Amino acid sequence: MLGRIIYSSGGNYRVKTKEGIFNCKPIGLFRKDNTELIVGDKVELKLNYKIGQENLNIITKLYDRKNQFIRPKISNIDFIIIVTSLVEPKFNHFYLNKMITFFQIKKIEPILIFTKIDLNKNQRNLDLIKKYEDLNYKIFNFNNSFQKKEKEKILFILKNKFSILTGQSGVGKSTVLNFLNRNLKLKTGEISFALNRGKHTTRHYEAFEIYENSLIVDSPGFSSFKLDLSLNEISKNFINFAKYYKNCQFKNCLHINEKECFVKKTADSFFYNDYLKLIKEVKENRKF
Numbered sequence: 001m002l003g004r005i006i007y008s009s010g011g012n013y014r015v016k017t018k019e020g021i022f023n024c025k026p027i028g029l030f031r032k033d034n035t036e037l038i039v040g041d042k043v044e045l046k047l048n049y050k051i052g053q054e055n056l057n058i059i060t061k062l063y064d065r066k067n068q069f070i071r072p073k074i075s076n077i078d079f080i081i082i083v084t085s086l087v088e089p090k091f092n093h094f095y096l097n098k099m100i101t102f103f104q105i106k107k108i109e110p111i112l113i114f115t116k117i118d119l120n121k122n123q124r125n126l127d128l129i130k131k132y133e134d135l136n137y138k139i140f141n142f143n144n145s146f147q148k149k150e151k152e153k154i155l156f157i158l159k160n161k162f163s164i165l166t167g168q169s170g171v172g173k174s175t176v177l178n179f180l181n182r183n184l185k186l187k188t189g190e191i192s193f194a195l196n197r198g199k200h201t202t203r204h205y206e207a208f209e210i211y212e213n214s215l216i217v218d219s220p221g222f223s224s225f226k227l228d229l230s231l232n233e234i235s236k237n238f239i240n241f242a243k244y245y246k247n248c249q250f251k252n253c254l255h256i257n258e259k260e261c262f263v264k265k266t267a268d269s270f271f272y273n274d275y276l277k278l279i280k281e282v283k284e285n286r287k288f
């Protein structure tokens, strides 16, 4: 029977199949060749397999992963849902641009959710959202709720898909999930904010079913993502650079020092400034 791992902790797995969710153990084979099974993996399952005196549900096979992350340890991701609040915490476009870039490089489509629109008093924030709309990203605005049509649209997109939800602490990740599925009842607000769960190192990953086989992993803050980007990848794929870096006349150009570089001349300064910041950050991290 085919299934997907939705929970993993200390060698115990929960696998979701068409027939339901089962607690499972992997067969020894995986241990022998050092294969670690992770949340998101598509696996083959045998129910009530007799081992000695016990009847166990066992995982017998791991199917090829279409993608895989080291931190968080998750595989086969279809979408990355990036939640950004306009206020409290304030609009952090640098992290948003960085995350979009990272996942575009990994060929995973981002879905952008902007929250706390109701608390926003700053027109510039709305103008910034417009910039992402112009780039044709899938965008949803959240006011403690989605409009009915928007909610239907997002559930339709996520149906039968496996997604990661990410965003800084306090932006509203749990609030959004609870709104999409009233049965989840995830803790929101000050308590989880104070715990700052992003810093927990032993956190396990668990995929929640939101709607008709749409699974979402609620991952802690941005900082827990291992972003292994090269300068070359960023220069070609930052946000919307892919469209016009080919017009840059310089080989392996970082679009910084060449006066006549096409990207430097045409890029929107809002994105370009974050690009410079990201290049700087990656260069500095390399020194260690």
Ligand SMILES: Nc1nc2c(ncn2[C@@H]2O[C@H](COP(=O)(O)OP(=O)(O)OP(=O)(O)O)[C@@H](O)[C@H]2O)c(=O)[nH]1
Residues within 6 Å of the ligand: 115, 116, 117, 118, 119, 142, 143, 144, 145, 167, 168, 169, 170, 171, 172, 173, 174, 175, 176, 187, 188, 189, 190, 192, 193, 196, 197, 220, 221
């Ligand atoms: N007014 C308003 N408040 C919101 C909105 N979205 C979330 N909140 C509030 O913001 C606070 C933080 O929301 P959470 O859902 O706990 O945020 P989180 O991203 O899950 O936070 P962590 O668990 O720390 O990662 C809560 O008090 C929510 O009620 C929104 O669109 N409008």
Ligand SMILES: [Zn+2]
Residues within 6 Å of the ligand: 248, 249, 250, 253, 254, 255, 256, 258, 261, 262, 263, 264
């Ligand atoms: Zn250039």
